[in-house]
Amino acid sequence: MSSPMIPEQRQKELLRLLRTAGVLSIRDLTELMKVSHMTIRRDISNLEESGQVVAVQGGVRLAEHPGVEPPPERSSRAQLELPRKRAIAERAATLVEDGMVLFLDAGTTCESVVPFLAARRNITVVTNDYGTVAALFDYPEIETIHTGGVVDVESRSSSGPLAAATLASVNLDLCFLSTGTWDVPHGVTTPSTEKVVLKRAAMASASTSVLLADTTKFGTFERFNVVPLAKLDAVVTDSDLSETTGRALRDLGVDLHVAEL
Template identity: 65%
Template sequence: MNPTARPLIPEQRHQEILRLLRREGVLSIRSLTDYMNVSHMTVRRDITALEDSGQVISVQGGVRLAEWTGQVPPPERESRAQLELPRKQAIAELAAGFIEDGMVVFLDAGTTCQSVVPYLSARRNLTVVTNDFYVVTSLFAHPHIEVIHTGGAVDASSASSSGRIAAEAVRGINVDLFFLSTGTWNMSRGVTTPSMDKVEVKLAALDASTSCFLLADSTKFGTVSRFRVTPLETLDAVITDEQLPQEMQENIRDLGVTVHVAELRKPGLS
């Protein structure tokens, strides 16, 4: 939607593009043409000018801020497992603090949610529901924790299950706290995923849960996948790391969503 009735001069368009990118992290060419009601070529020229000044960088089908590094993680579990370990561990440790004795907790498939498991050893009467096979095997070391796997169609690349069978299993369980994972999230599209089968399970867990916390590190913000899971405003909280810019944190809080920020350990400190 055009924010003004009067056409903007190039400098005004440049500032508007930067303002939008500071909010979203990344935007498609189509989004910018629709918002500013200008041609595709006009947006391309504006992006070229901003690139020449070092303020933005073109990505496939769109543009992002030059200082912003959000990237879609690789789909293979083995490749993702070694990425951003300090962020994942910091987020997982903070997330575990919200789990109380006697809860039923859903740990979504993904390496960040798997990182929560080591922090659960002191919990009593805890039930963990998951569609992630690595989460299940990690919990073998904690036999006092009851574990329920959803079953469903197996995706070997992510070591998880999904689809209708998994979703139906989740709908039959009353979950206190759902830790939702994602590789892609931003302000306008919310939480997204590359697989429709994964959407079904995530939505079932969202419906079955009293509270839903998104666990997602700052490097994933500003990225988008094909299928939308849920807008950010449906979440109760986001747990991310301290390198998500303050302005983006405030944009999320403006939606009525609590933002919990995990501090990263400094190198050389335990």
Template identity: 70%
Template sequence: MSAPLIPEQRQQELMRLLRSAGVLSIRTLTELMDVSHMTVRRDIASLEDAGQVISVQGGVRLAEWSQISPPRERESRAHLELPRKRAIAEEAAALVEDGMAIFLDAGTTCESVVPFLAARSDLTVVTNDFFTVKALFEHPSIETIHTGGSVDVSSGSSSGPLAAATVHSVNLDLTFLSTGTWDIEHGVTTPQTDKVTLKQTAMANATDTVLLADSTKFGTFERFKVAPLHRLSRIITDAELPASVARSIDDAGTLVDRVPLRG
């Protein structure tokens, strides 16, 4: 058994985790570092006194981390974490079989799945993402259904009850869910209630739901809950998600695929 870390070592590890995620919840830190809530809070207090971190509701963030949310403009997000997105997308596409009906949620990671579907036949793709629809123009053999609904110009997608009604009318084999925020305590979350409605409908109408989310988004949460992680069939992420976190999620009943980056 390895010796417990001294406070300075723990605080260095806490800073390393925050540099990867930006913001982490207290509970996530206790699980990642295998220490008590009180120990984490003491370490955060020390780092906060040193001006390195700032406490937020339920967690902590880097002091130098911008208080502005990660870029919401689609053009900006499309260039973030490209190797991770492609690796996750290729792994996700391997789950798709000929003749399936699948839902691709809005977002650049789900959009990245499209090129890997080219070899499938008799495939139906339902999506609320306008960029994904455009990408599917290159694959006319794939039947494409856009959900319609209330348009969010910044993300290039739609959501709300009209979009959910379209999804409800299709029997889906697979739902590929996206998110900008996920953790063990809060599950999959979103900042907008319209997105909750659509995502939950896509989950309810599918035989299996697979979350596509890279590790940089882990440990953060938004106001509205979509689903706890145990409600998912599988999570596909990258290999930088700590193995201890993946084991915790596996133990709760959801398979986690930690995909290495393609070289």
């Protein structure tokens, strides 16, 4: 039986994998390297401090060489876990009915819902995400409202009190909430108080609130609480969710929708 790799060996192996793939999720790395999430995150932190990698939401990519313009953070995130995002988006779209007014939160998972709305009639999409607005340009039959608010260049979205005020003036049938971190003890969390204000305003305006989050983001939390999972009406995630976690969510009274990969 081989001995566990020391940190320097692990980090070299992590860099080798990234040179092949370009960008990898935390889950991919834990499975490929047979180590825990915490170990991978420590290695990423060390490599990021030395300027060799750049952490993106849910994963990591190689740092660019000097003189090469790095891709936008959102572009890097969009490459991560595409099958999961699409499967979750397609499953979430089945909850949308003709005539609904729905909110799509910022992020690539919620943006992925857009193509699956094409068959719906007389719907209105409210969003704080500029990428989602751009995607909706291809669907002129869908009425689109942007919330406005303070612009976050990195996520290409907006949030804060101005965006929340827009949401307070709209009656939403359905809120699709996104997150980069979620677990059972902490619920949905975020590193930004501006995003807390925006997400809570969307839920307050909605008859039904649904979290769209893949399993690579499960088991992590940020400094600010948005909402306990028990306060959500439903969660849409992928089929890599463990049976234990699935039971825990159902015990909270959450309607769990699992998208098969």
